[in-house]
Amino acid sequence: xxxxxxxxxxxxxxxxxxxxxxxxxxxxxxxxxxxxxxxxxxxxxxxxxxxxxxxxxxxxxxxxxxxxxxxxxxxxxxxxxxxxxxxxxxxxxxxxxxxxxxxxxxxxxxxxxxxxxxxxxxxxxxxxxxxxxxxxxxxxxxxxxxxxxxxxxxxxxxxxxxxxxxxxxxxxxxxxxxxxxxxxxxxxxxxxxxxxxxxxxxxxxxxxxxxxxxxxxxxxxxxxxxxxxxxxxxxxxxxxxxxxxxxxxxxxxxxxxxxxxxxxxxxxxxxxxxxxxxxxxxxxxxxxxxxxxxxxxxxxxxxxxxxxxxxxxxxxxxxxxxxxxxxxxxxxxxxxxxxx
Amino acid sequence: xxxxxxxxxxxxxxxxxxxxxxxxxxxxxxxxxxxxxxxxxxxxxxxxxxxxxxxxxxxxxxxxxxxxxxxxxxxxxxxxxxxxxxxxxxxxxxxxxxxxxxxxxxxxxxxxxxxxxxxxxxxxxxxxxxxxxxxxxxxxxxxxxxxxxxxxxxxxxxxxxxxxxxxxxxxxxxxxxxxxxxxxxxxxxxxxxxxxxxxxxxxxxxxxxxxxxxxxxxxxxxxxxxxxxxxxxxxxxxxxxxxxxxxxxxxxxxxxxxxxxxxxxxxxxxxxxxxxxxxxxxxxxxxxxxxxxxxxxxxxxxxxxxxxxxxxxxxxxxxxxxxxxxxxxxxxxxxxxxxxxxxxxxxxxxxxxxxxxxxxxxxxxxxxxxxxxxxxxxxxxxxxxxxxxxxxxxxxxxxxxxxxxxxxxxxxxxxxxxxxxxxxxxxxxxxxxxxxxxxxxxxxxxxxxxxxxxxxxxxxxxxxxxxxxxxxxxxxxxxxxxxxxxxxxxxxxxxxxxxxxxxxxxxxxxxxxxxxxxxxxxxx
Numbered sequence: 001x002x003x004x005x006x007x008x009x010x011x012x013x014x015x016x017x018x019x020x021x022x023x024x025x026x027x028x029x030x031x032x033x034x035x036x037x038x039x040x041x042x043x044x045x046x047x048x049x050x051x052x053x054x055x056x057x058x059x060x061x062x063x064x065x066x067x068x069x070x071x072x073x074x075x076x077x078x079x080x081x082x083x084x085x086x087x088x089x090x091x092x093x094x095x096x097x098x099x100x101x102x103x104x105x106x107x108x109x110x111x112x113x114x115x116x117x118x119x120x121x122x123x124x125x126x127x128x129x130x131x132x133x134x135x136x137x138x139x140x141x142x143x144x145x146x147x148x149x150x151x152x153x154x155x156x157x158x159x160x161x162x163x164x165x166x167x168x169x170x171x172x173x174x175x176x177x178x179x180x181x182x183x184x185x186x187x188x189x190x191x192x193x194x195x196x197x198x199x200x201x202x203x204x205x206x207x208x209x210x211x212x213x214x215x216x217x218x219x220x221x222x223x224x225x226x227x228x229x230x231x232x233x234x235x236x237x238x239x240x241x242x243x244x245x246x247x248x249x250x251x252x253x254x255x256x257x258x259x260x261x262x263x264x265x266x267x268x269x270x271x272x273x274x275x276x277x278x279x280x281x282x283x284x285x286x287x288x289x290x291x292x293x294x295x296x297x298x299x300x301x302x303x304x305x306x307x308x309x310x311x312x313x314x315x316x317x318x319x320x321x322x323x324x325x326x327x328x329x330x331x332x333x334x335x336x337x338x339x340x
Numbered sequence: 341x342x343x344x345x346x347x348x349x350x351x352x353x354x355x356x357x358x359x360x361x362x363x364x365x366x367x368x369x370x371x372x373x374x375x376x377x378x379x380x381x382x383x384x385x386x387x388x389x390x391x392x393x394x395x396x397x398x399x400x401x402x403x404x405x406x407x408x409x410x411x412x413x414x415x416x417x418x419x420x421x422x423x424x425x426x427x428x429x430x431x432x433x434x435x436x437x438x439x440x441x442x443x444x445x446x447x448x449x450x451x452x453x454x455x456x457x458x459x460x461x462x463x464x465x466x467x468x469x470x471x472x473x474x475x476x477x478x479x480x481x482x483x484x485x486x487x488x489x490x491x492x493x494x495x496x497x498x499x500x501x502x503x504x505x506x507x508x509x510x511x512x513x514x515x516x517x518x519x520x521x522x523x524x525x526x527x528x529x530x531x532x533x534x535x536x537x538x539x540x541x542x543x544x545x546x547x548x549x550x551x552x553x554x555x556x557x558x559x560x561x562x563x564x565x566x567x568x569x570x571x572x573x574x575x576x577x578x579x580x581x582x583x584x585x586x587x588x589x590x591x592x593x594x595x596x597x598x599x600x601x602x603x604x605x606x607x608x609x610x611x612x613x614x615x616x617x618x619x620x621x622x623x624x625x626x627x628x629x630x631x632x633x634x635x636x637x638x639x640x641x642x643x644x645x646x647x648x649x650x651x652x653x654x655x656x657x658x659x660x661x662x663x664x665x666x667x668x669x670x671x672x673x674x675x676x677x678x679x680x681x682x683x684x685x686x687x688x689x690x691x692x693x694x695x696x697x698x699x700x701x702x703x704x705x706x707x708x709x710x711x712x713x714x715x716x717x718x719x720x721x722x723x724x725x726x727x728x729x730x731x732x733x734x735x736x737x738x739x740x741x742x743x744x745x746x747x748x749x750x751x752x753x754x755x756x757x758x759x760x761x762x763x764x765x766x767x768x769x770x771x772x773x774x775x776x777x778x779x780x781x782x783x784x785x786x787x788x789x790x791x792x793x794x795x796x797x798x799x800x801x802x803x804x805x806x807x808x809x810x811x812x813x814x815x816x817x818x819x820x821x822x823x824x825x826x827x828x829x830x831x832x833x834x835x836x837x838x839x840x841x842x843x844x845x846x847x848x849x850x851x852x853x854x855x856x857x858x859x860x861x862x863x864x
Contacts, residue, residue, distance in 0.1 A: 213709070
């Protein structure tokens with residue numbers, strides 16, 4: 001009712017400034033927090049600001065980043081995927097089982113293992129999505145079920161044991177470091193993030209992910225079938241769990257049915273710290289990468305400061321909640337900005 | 341207000357009775373009460389009294405301000421102007437709880453029961469019998485059983501509410517109101533879901549309450565039944581008070597005449613030049629449920645057809661079923677002469693039908709997304725190659741529609757959640773124009789929109805009709821339908837009660853049709 005009172009010119013300039021504020025508040029906001037935390041530890045913690053330490057952080061970040069990339073898709077539609085940790089475990093034993101077969105050359109077994117990991121993960125995810133949509137169940141329950149099912153399957157496939165003896169070229173690639181500070185597995189994580197960013201930003205599919213998270217009923221009444229897209233995001237989450245399983249094998253060189261316990265919670269934490277709303281429709285995958293960095297930088301920094309192991313989870317837990325609290329203030333401020 | 345000679349004597353009688361009463365004076369007095377919502381004036385300078393112990397009936401068309409009035413009484417929001425006096429003291433409740441503790445109990449049409457709790461827990465929820473914080477279940481069930489007996493419900497107090505039928509729930513709501521001594525009981529359409537036996541039971545209860553000097557304010561669409569519970573009637577029209585007078589001597593046609601008579605102000609938007617041709621949409625034997633009456637009608641190209649009827653008469657349900665938003669039991673739908681199978685909105689849109697829902701915010705728009713994103717969501721395929729969005733194309737298409745419909749926004753990147761109602765509605769229209777639908781179904785297209793924007797929307801509809809589209813408009817605003825439509829279909833209690841061509845438009849006739857089926861139900 002108030003529009004049309006200001007001249008278009010005034011509005012245009014206000015919009016440029018508003019856009020700047022909006023971008024700095026949303027995308028850059030988390031990044032600024034990360035920079036502050038890094039600077040803080042660089043100043044206070046011994047050895048923090050060394051190439052070796054950054055290398056270590058990059059190595060440790062890779063698995064969670066890949067998992068969180070897929071998780072971002074699910075959370076953007078308003079769902080949640082609690083199964084990624086044990087799906088990862090299942091995929092590690094599937095991948096490792098293939099790679100340790102002596103009748104296959106490494107150049108056969110490695111691509112085959114990669115394919116098998118991705119297919120297994122995607123299948124688990126597709127089942128999650130399909131069950132959710134078929135019986136209209138909350139994803140929290142369905143993926144909680146899958147968490148247990150995949151964990152059990154991992155034990156069955158591995159016969160309850162860890163699988164070692166992966167082919168040497170595979171192990172070598174996992175230890176590869178580029179330009180002194182960029183480990184191969186970190187590069188994989190970055191590539192996954194970039195692909196995710198591209199899909200969310202430039203494709204029709206990405207648009208639907210945001211639209212469904214914003215208002216699923218409106219999407220349905222606009223003549224679309226949201227179910228297909230929701231099944232797809234869970235499939236993507238499963239797929240990234242499969243890729244994360246390969247990263248796990250590259251880094252630790254063992255397939256284990258008890259791998260990945262609690263990984264889903266770290267992935268969710270990275271997504272939420274990265275500014276994606278749990279109710280869907282708002283967020284970014286770049287934010288997720290930054291969120292994963294913040295989690296790991298905190299863990300490493302606290303360790304270097306000599307904090308006890310018991311203190312670390314207390315600090316990290318507080319930061320997760322704090323991030324969401326800050327997010328509500330940020331949203332309130334942005335809404336005020338837009339209402340002008 | 342009226343010169344009816346029947347009026348004088350009962351009023352004098354009521355006055356005499358009031359003088360004998362110890363607490364003389366009305367139980368409720370409204371003085372110059374007004375309430376505005378963005379874009380609409382819901383109540384304007386309403387003044388009337390409700391006498392102590394009387395059965396007072398409140399009548400009015402959809403949108404006349406009845407709901408706003410009872411929400412004021414129920415403490416949901418305060419009036420913008422004027423004052424309300426209750427029981428001799430100024431009344432301005434800050435919350436429903438306060439309204440209730442002062443002695444006003446509102447039984448809303450939509451039920452507010454806690455469906456996972458038992459009947460007894462629901463009945464006594466505001467004041468559970470307890471000792472030291474522990475619920476005394478025996479006492480609770482005993483008192484609940486008494487209340488159930490009072491409303492004639494033969495069910496156990498420990499039944500979980502979700503297992504009851506709608507009519508039983510309605511009676512529970514009324515029993516809940518009885519559980520606490522209230523001075524004024526407000527019943528909003530209590531009989532809408534009841535069978536005639538249950539209605540009789542309800543009236544018995546109301547008679548008993550009257551003996552206990554409880555005042556009732558009764559709202560109903562079933563004009564026959566108000567004579568059984570009402571002493572006096574207040575009629576609202578367009579948010580304004582029309583009359584308050586004794587029911588005795590007032591026949592149903594008189595009441596209907598009092599309710600209609602809103603002035604048609606939007607003259608001149610009807611396009612005389614359009615000559616409808618062909619058949620855009622045909623609906624044959626549409627049944628929402630297996631037992632509901634069949635609905636048949638058609639809309640021609642270039643024609644604007646209105647659907648009138650009371651809220652809940654099946655108007656919205658019918659158009660949602662045509663669009664595939666809700667399932668239907670049976671029926672054939674043809675678009676441009678071709679039969680189409682529609683089981684979901686996706687199929688409806690593919691066939692060229694679109695639905696602008698009555699609830700823009702919840703069902704029509706992506707409030708947190710931009711204007712451009714909202715417009716193009718109906719057809720992203722057109723903007724993409726191999727799944728990749730062409731943003732330049734998207735922006736150009738959106739700019740064109742925003743300019744064409746005169747949506748007031750600084751840029752197409754603005755979130756639609758920040759738009760006014762009228763602009764939001766234009767975005768909804770834009771998104772379907774972008775899709776190129778040939779049949780437009782608009783459910784309450786001008787609800788909550790200010791007058792200027794309304795006229796723009798009407799003109800837009802005329803323009804679209806001139807382009808050969810078939811338009812179906814559902815509206816509670818009868819003058820609106822009469823000013824823009826070629827024909828009006830009237831729904832009444834789930835049936836298509838009749839059809840009125842433009843030459844025969846008459847508020848009285850349309851409203852009589854709309855109330856038609858509600859009279860018959862009581863007779864069964």
